[in-house]
Every structure is written in C-alpha cells, then in structure tokens.
Amino acid sequence: MxxxxxxxxxxxxxxxxxxxxxxxxxxxxxxxxxxxxxxxxxxxxxxxxxxxxxxxxxxxxxxxxxxxxxxxxxxxxxxxxxxxxxxxxxxxxxxxxxxxxxxxxxxxxxxxxxxxxxxxxxxxxxxxxxxxxxxxxxxxxxxxxxxxxxxxxxxxxxxxxxxxxxxxxxxxxxxxxxxxxxxxxxxxxxxxxxxxxxxGGLDWDRRMTALMWDKIEAVVDDIDDCRYDDEFVALVESEAERVKRELSVKESATARLKFGPKRFSITMTRPEFEAASRDLVLxxxxxxxxxxxxxxxxxxxxxxxxxxxxxxxxxxxxxxxxxxxxxxxxxxxxxxxxxxxxxxxxxxxxxxxxxxxxxxxxxxxxxxVLPRSIGVLIYSSRTPWREEPYVQHVLRANTPLPIVDAKFTVSAIFDGQEKARIQLYEQAGAVESDNAADNRMVFDCEVSGMRKVKAGSEIYLLVSVAADGRISVKASDFKNHELEMQAFIEGTLDNAEVQQQRNAVAGLALRS
Missing domain, CATH: 3.30.420.40 (ATPase, nucleotide binding domain)
Known part of the structure; x- marks a missing residue:
C-alpha cells in the first residue's frame, strides 16, 4: 500500500x-x-x-x-x-x-x-x-x-x-x-x-506586526479606523509576514499599505526587528x-x-x-x-x-524519549505530611521509548474499599515540579472490582508509552488481579465524539 x-x-x-x-x-x-x-x-x-x-x-x-x-x-x-x-x-x-x-x-x-x-x-x-x-x-x-x-x-x-x-x-x-x-x-x-x-514563527510575525502598527500610527490620523478595518488589518498582517521573510536576506524592507484612498509605505530594519524579538530568541x-x-x-x-x-x-x-x-x-x-x-x-x-x-x-x-515527566496525584497519609495533594513522578522526562508496564502505586484508604480514583499528571513547565499546579492532568480513571482490601493495600496502574508517545493504562490489585477501569485522557475526544466529528467533516464539500 x-x-x-x-x-x-x-x-x-x-x-x-x-x-x-x-x-x-x-x-x-x-x-x-x-x-x-x-x-x-x-x-x-x-x-x-x-x-x-x-x-x-x-x-x-x-x-x-x-x-x-x-x-x-x-x-x-x-x-x-x-x-x-x-x-x-x-x-x-x-x-x-x-x-x-x-x-x-x-x-x-x-x-x-x-x-x-x-x-x-x-x-x-x-x-x-x-x-x-x-x-x-x-x-x-x-x-x-x-x-x-x-x-x-x-x-x-x-x-x-x-x-x-x-x-x-x-x-x-x-x-x-x-x-x-x-x-x-x-x-x-x-x-x-x-x-x-x-x-514559533507566528510569534515573530506578531512582533513585526506590532512594530508596523507603531509606525502606522505615526503617519495616519485615523488609527482607530485602521485598527477596526478587517481588510486593512489583514493587509498589515500579510505585509508583516512578507517583511519578516525579506529581513532574513536584507538589512531593511519596505511595507506598502493602502487605507481608503491613501497609499503609504513604512520601512523596517533588521536591528529593530531583532531588538523587538530578543526575548523570543532567549x-x-x-x-x-x-x-x-x-x-x-x-x-x-x-x-x-x-x-x-x-x-x-x-x-x-x-x-x-x-x-x-x-x-x-x-x-x-x-x-x-x-x-x-x-x-x-x-x-x-x-x-x-x-x-x-x-x-x-x-x-x-x-x-x-518521553518529553515530559509523568506522575500520580498523591494525598499525604504519613509524615512528612503535606496539606495539598502533590505529584509523585514515576516516569522521568527523557526516558527512552517505548515504556512497557511502568508501575504507578497508590494505596487503599480504608478496609473494604471497592473503588478508587487515580489521576496521572504530566509536567507542564520546563522543569519538573511536584506541585500539582505545575503539572496538568492527563489521565483520570476510576478503578473498581477490588476484593477484600485492607487500608494501605496497594493498587497498581501499569502505564505503557508506545514508540510514538501514545499512552495506554491498565490496573491491578496487590494480588495482580486485573481491575475494571473507566478512564479518559484529559483534553481528548471519546469514541462517540470522534464519530460525531467524523460525520460532520464527511458532510463538508472539500473544494479543490
């Protein structure tokens, strides 16, 4: 094929x-x-x-x-x-x-x-x-x-x-x-x-667009009318992208603009563009x-x-x-x-x-490799006690892929517990942190089918990450009995929603 x-x-x-x-x-x-x-x-x-x-x-x-x-x-x-x-x-x-x-x-x-x-x-x-x-x-x-x-x-x-x-x-x-x-x-x-x-490049485009608006404001009297004119705004954004590209090979470039009957041009230089974009480079x-x-x-x-x-x-x-x-x-x-x-x-x-x-x-x-650390949300039950839940990372960023059945462990809270909610979080910032606010939930599941558990009995999530970074999860108890699991990946569509969107897209006539 x-x-x-x-x-x-x-x-x-x-x-x-x-x-x-x-x-x-x-x-x-x-x-x-x-x-x-x-x-x-x-x-x-x-x-x-x-x-x-x-x-x-x-x-x-x-x-x-x-x-x-x-x-x-x-x-x-x-x-x-x-x-x-x-x-x-x-x-x-x-x-x-x-x-x-x-x-x-x-x-x-x-x-x-x-x-x-x-x-x-x-x-x-x-x-x-x-x-x-x-x-x-x-x-x-x-x-x-x-x-x-x-x-x-x-x-x-x-x-x-x-x-x-x-x-x-x-x-x-x-x-x-x-x-x-x-x-x-x-x-x-x-x-x-x-x-x-x-x-990405869109951010450099926005810096160039902002620079151009500063210069436009200096040469037109009706700047508010300009900013609310969709056609002129689109022209400025298009010229900003073109000028950005031109400054890759020249020290200066000119944008040519038209608003109503008025035609004018503004010149941008590479040094001023680089100064405005320095934080992006950093x-x-x-x-x-x-x-x-x-x-x-x-x-x-x-x-x-x-x-x-x-x-x-x-x-x-x-x-x-x-x-x-x-x-x-x-x-x-x-x-x-x-x-x-x-x-x-x-x-x-x-x-x-x-x-x-x-x-x-x-x-x-x-x-x-795994781009971001993944961990389980933990509530303190022993010293050192923490008031807020925290993330205990099990899979560290830059762990080679694929990963097969990495074990995430939580404990039953009380005798006879039949269900447990387990949440996996992913590092959100540039540096790993165990503060829940510095991570984002990626996997939320309720496991059930636990039998005769005691408080403190371990429940396992076995997490696998394929070569392309896609995640799969299964659950078991401390006796290695597989548990039932209802779960979803945060921010994604379920099967019914995928089918609904597929029908919507299929119904569109794609113009060639």
Whole structure:
C-alpha cells in the first residue's frame, strides 16, 4: 500500500510520498505549490484548505481558521454554519486535503494510503492523542506519529554521523530541540528533548506586526479606523509576514499599505526587528541549554553539529545565537520540507515491515524519549505530611521509548474499599515540579472490582508509552488481579465524539 509522510504544520503543511521503487517524491498541491498553508475557510456546507482559504483572510476573516495546531489537546470548539468543530476535526480537514492531493498524485484512493504524521517532540499526551484522533476523523490510516526532530534526523542522516547532532526545529507555531546520536552499541536514539509548544514563527510575525502598527500610527490620523478595518488589518498582517521573510536576506524592507484612498509605505530594519524579538530568541537559548545539559548527564556524545529545521530558522538572529552558543557547524537543508521527507522515510520502513512493524530492530529506527515527566496525584497519609495533594513522578522526562508496564502505586484508604480514583499528571513547565499546579492532568480513571482490601493495600496502574508517545493504562490489585477501569485522557475526544466529528467533516464539500 502507498506510504506517505505528512508534516502537519501550524502555518504550512508538507507531504512526501514513497514511490514503488523506494524513491521519495514531493506531493504538490493542485496549484503546483510545494507547501499547503494550514488554513481552513468555511463557506456554508463547503470548505477550502490552503492558498484559497488563506486568500479569504481579508474578505471573510470570521470564517477562516489559522494556527489550529496550537489548540490540539484543548477544549476549543468553534462553530461554523451552525456546526461545532473541535481542533481535531479542523486538523482532520487539513489532513483530508493533504491525503487527497497525495492520492491524486499516486493515482490511488485515500483509503489505500498509510501515513506517518509528525508532531512536535514536546507535544504532551493530550496533543498526541488529539492528532491521532484527527487522522481517524479524516478517514485516513495513521501508522504512527513521529516527533518532528526525529523525522528531520532521518532525512539528514544524523544517526550515521560521529558525535551528537542538535536538531533545532523552529516552525510556524511550535519549537523543539533534540540531541540525537548513536548509542555505544551503535543504535541511533534521541537522548534528550526540550522545547515550547507555543513558540514559533507566528510569534515573530506578531512582533513585526506590532512594530508596523507603531509606525502606522505615526503617519495616519485615523488609527482607530485602521485598527477596526478587517481588510486593512489583514493587509498589515500579510505585509508583516512578507517583511519578516525579506529581513532574513536584507538589512531593511519596505511595507506598502493602502487605507481608503491613501497609499503609504513604512520601512523596517533588521536591528529593530531583532531588538523587538530578543526575548523570543532567549526562550530558544534556554531550551538549548537545558537539552544539551540533559543529554550530557545521560552520557550522550558531545554535540558536533546543529541541524536546522523549520522555515523560521532562516532568521539570522537564530543562526547567530546558535553559532555563538555552541561553536559548531550550523547546517540548513530545505528546512520547510525536511520533516515530511523524514516522515516518509519511516513510513516506507513501516509499510515494508507489514505486520512486523512493531518489531523493527533498534538499528532500523531512531528511538525517541518521553518529553515530559509523568506522575500520580498523591494525598499525604504519613509524615512528612503535606496539606495539598502533590505529584509523585514515576516516569522521568527523557526516558527512552517505548515504556512497557511502568508501575504507578497508590494505596487503599480504608478496609473494604471497592473503588478508587487515580489521576496521572504530566509536567507542564520546563522543569519538573511536584506541585500539582505545575503539572496538568492527563489521565483520570476510576478503578473498581477490588476484593477484600485492607487500608494501605496497594493498587497498581501499569502505564505503557508506545514508540510514538501514545499512552495506554491498565490496573491491578496487590494480588495482580486485573481491575475494571473507566478512564479518559484529559483534553481528548471519546469514541462517540470522534464519530460525531467524523460525520460532520464527511458532510463538508472539500473544494479543490
């Protein structure tokens, strides 16, 4: 069956297909473009994706969705045409468009495609589950989710190089950094990851937009009218993105604007843009420091090179910061498309392995790590006593994947207890903390079927994390009797909701 790799990006998406001879081929849009804007426009019972949808941002902004990737794993429904759509279903619409483009180029149907879809390495449990649900809603078969830095490492051939590679992935809306190298036994792996799921090129766009508004205010009399004119606001945002790109190769760039009969231009310089964006660069700097230190503690080889991924790495301020930090070669090779290419590389391996794909040898794939620590919510029952519940982390960040049946233990509170509520929490900040407020609940379950337990008897949750970061859980008592469990992953859809959203998406006419 045809295999494809999809980089499902915040601002742009990209697809590579695996040809019968094993070659990788870029999938172009019907317009002949290499990238598809991750933009959706609703119009009654029809929907458009990509360049056509992006054109509607000025004319019909209330029915355009941009940057939905930042809301994956969150309760963020939006209503269009009287129908409520979740982030999963809006992502599904984008996936449907990408799959149809691939199927057309491969001269097959979307139901025959087998996909690997990339996600940020720093995505948590809920975001990954939401992405997998998006594939279900789109009606496409997702073989596996793949961390974006790992996809880039496949495409760069990083695991075949001496020393460690620092993969620096700054996309439109998310940021990952990972250290990748071979183990002493020769198998390639990720040693450590870090990042920010809410940092990317969109944030640099907003800084440029704010700078432009400051200058616009100095040359127009009716600034309030400008700010409330949807068409002019869209023009400013479009010009801000263009000027940002131009400043990657020039010291200054000019934005040309029109409001009513008045035409005017404003000039932006690279130094003022870099000054306005300095705090964003420092966020990247902090993540790089943390990931390098974590990899060193775990025994990774010294970083020998930096591999740039994502269109935002074209910003000179990023490359200069990295070169000054680590003093190693900085490599950039088609940063907008390399993640999709790496995803297709893994897709080819998985399709070739068939039913044995879960048994791919260590040397045949780059193994990843758990991006955030996971623990169980505990209420104090002994000294040192704590007034507030806290999180006891059992699985630490950067633990190699897959993880099989890691044991989380809680205790029965009273004799004869028949049920227990157990909650798993995931590290929310950059640094692990046992304060519940510094973590977010990812798994909530009620276990039942306990028999003749005494106060203090142990109850176990056995937590497994697959190679692609998806979580599964089962429960047992202290006698290893399996317990019944009603559970959900916080921020995700249940089966009925997935089917409801699938029906809603299937009912939309996708404009080509």
């Amino acid at each position: 045809p295999a494809i790799g999809i980089d499902l990006g915040t601002t742009y998406s990209c697809v590579f297909a695996v040809q019968p001879n094993g070659d990788l081929e870029l999938v172009e849009t019907p317009e002949g473009n290499e990238l598809t804007p991750s933009v959706v426009h609703f119009s009654g019972s029809a929907v458009s994706v990509g360049a056509d949808a992006k054109k509607q941002m000025a004319d019909d902004p209330d029915n355009v969705v941009v940057g939905i990737k930042r809301y994956m794993g969150k309760d963020y429904p939006q209503e269009y045409g009287g129908v409520s759509y979740t982030p999963e279903s809006i992502s599904a619409i984008i996936l449907r468009r990408l799959a149809e483009d691939a199927a057309q180029q491969l001269r097959t149907g979307t139901d025959s495609l087998e996909l690997v879809i990339t996600v940020p390495a720093y995505f948590g449990v809920a975001e990954k589950e939401a992405t997998f649900a998006a594939a279900e809603i789109a009606g496409v078969k997702c073989l596996e989710l793949l961390a974006e830095p790992v996809a880039a490492a496949y495409a760069y051939g990083a695991a075949d190089s001496a020393g460690s590679s620092l993969v620096f992935d700054l996309g439109g809306g998310t940021f990952d950094v990972a250290v990748v190298a071979a183990t002493p036994g020769g198998a390639p792996r990720v040693w450590a990851v870090d990042g920010e799921s809410q940092l 966020q990247c700097h902090a993540s790089v420091e943390r990931v390098v230190q974590a990899a060193q503690r775990l025994g990774a080889p010294t970083v020998a090179r930096i591999l740039l991924v994502g269109g935002s790495t074209r910003l000179p301020m990023i490359r200069e910061e990295l070169a000054n930090m680590l003093n190693v070669p900085v490599m950039i090779n088609d940063p907008d498309k390399i993640v999709a290419k790496g995803a297709a590389t893994l897709a080819a391996k998985l399709v070739s392995a068939g039913s044995q794909r879960r048994l791919l040898g260590a040397g045949e794939r780059i193994t990843s």
